[in-house]
Amino acid sequence: MPFSLLKYGLRSRHVPFRDIPPTPDLKRSYDVVIIGGGGHGLAAAYYLSNVHGIRNVAVLEKGYLAGGNTARNTTTIRSNYMTEESVRFYKEGVELFETMSRDLGFNVMFSQRGQLTLAHSEATLRSFHLRAEMGKHMGTRIEVVDVQTVKELCPHLNLDLGGQHEVMGGLWHADGGTARHDAVAWGYARHAGARGVEIHQRTEVIGFEQAGDRVTHVRTNRGTIAAGQVLQAVGGLNGQVAAMAGIRLPIRCFPLQAMVTQPLKPFLDILVSSANLHTYLVQSSRGEIVIGGGSDPYQLASTRSTLDQKEHLAEGALHLFPFLHKVKLLRQWAGITDMTPDYSPIMGASPLRNYWLDCGWGTWGFKATPVAGKRMAETIATGRVPDVLKPFDLSRFDSFALLNEMGATAASH
């Protein structure tokens, strides 16, 4: 068998298969220019080209495809949020992940194994009841469970009975899961590319030309292009790119660090997070334990690593699973999160008429990749913001209609 494979590969008629189309020269104009070649931008390109028939689209990526925050998250997918607006939005996101591999013909390794958030106090349990009731009301699978059930769901967990972080129950979200982040981006890129969308890597936006309340041209390091509509989706640099268009965003950047251990035999078949310890763990399909937690405590736009934060993550992980104490760390990384004052994204219109925003994705961006792409594409194609996105409008800060989404981070709440 290996021999025939080699023969097939060396045949002169064989053309190597390429998922992601090469970067062409820039055309003079596009109907839609998407700034940011991460998951969100590529998903929007996919829906624009495959669903709405808008194919004259350019995706501009400063670095390499999906090399920013798409490559730097911890791949948690869930919809156990606090507010009705958020649950509705993220639930649609989870549903799109459920069918994604089939829809794209590309294995994104979606594994819907459920997420368990641990409560270490009565107060946390009460807030879990609130979230569970909201989730059930919106039709997502979620419930508050007792210690016995926690034990059954996660038999290796240290319950710390009588200790400082005694597990008193948990929030079980059966719809939660995880997927392969790169595959999600590649799947979208491949299908968008097949429909004619141009993906321009190493193409950095350096300015805009405007006429009245419209953007007419996008200036890049490879030349200036005319744009019918522009979508901004540049996690980590949204403040800076928007500023070039004269738009101010209520965003502050914080690094979010994570790490993985060496591969272990499977022992953890759910996603676990702890409200007190600010730590969450998931075992990847390769056996590595992915460990994530809260953001750094102060504003920074650098993806450096700090010992403090890594020690904090290790401490939380060891508290929950003490037998991990001799396990070695394999890799670590950090992403830049765009934190908004109400822990919710900013999606929809901007002060400019043909400039659309998909930003403010603090620690909750990956799970929203398909739904944000789908709904932003719909917004651009129809020129109308769909109801599900309306609560996330930038203008909510001017009218004090904040969302207060304290269920946004899996680690802290």
Next chain:
Amino acid sequence: MKLLTCPVNGPRNITEFQYLGPVRAASADEPEQLIDALFYAENPLGVMREWWRHTPSNTMLIAERHTVSDQILATYLPNRKPA
């Protein structure tokens, strides 16, 4: 261990400090600046002036820090900005 210099207590582990956010240009006392003061915080790629508190001694101080290199350029008490 990352150090931050408290103007009163000298160099200390940064974990002894609490970050309180950027020194704001906007004022919450001016009604027309209220939304700016509440929601639109400074987020530069560069040097930022910000409030910190040394928790054990409850010292409020201002630090000038670069938000990309994370280098702390100066720390001083709020009423004693060095020339």
